[in-house]
Amino acid sequence: MAGIExxxxxxxxxxxxxxxxxxxxxxxxxxxAEEKRRERALAExxxxxxxxxxxxxxxxxxxxxxxxxxxxxxxxxxx
Numbered sequence: 001m002a003g004i005e006x007x008x009x010x011x012x013x014x015x016x017x018x019x020x021x022x023x024x025x026x027x028x029x030x031x032x033a034e035e036k037r038r039e040r041a042l043a044e045x046x047x048x049x050x051x052x053x054x055x056x057x058x059x060x061x062x063x064x065x066x067x068x069x070x071x072x073x074x075x076x077x078x079x
Contacts, residue, residue: 014028014029
């Protein structure tokens with residue numbers, strides 16, 4: 001791992017994980033880094049989604065632009 005210093009125990013653990021995945025260490029670390037970038041992007045997107053959907057004005061503007069959910073009619077039925 002050029003330019004990165006880690007202790008032997010951690011290096012051995014990473015090599016074991018890479019071997020178990022059938023990948024060279026550098027490819028394994030690149031894969032882990034990409035997975036972590038995706039996880040972060042999903043978490044950020046989810047938080048933005050939560051913020052936007054909590055705002056009634058944003059939801060109303062969206063519904064006005066794209067149409068809101070269609071109301072469903074319910075009828076009472078005898079049991």
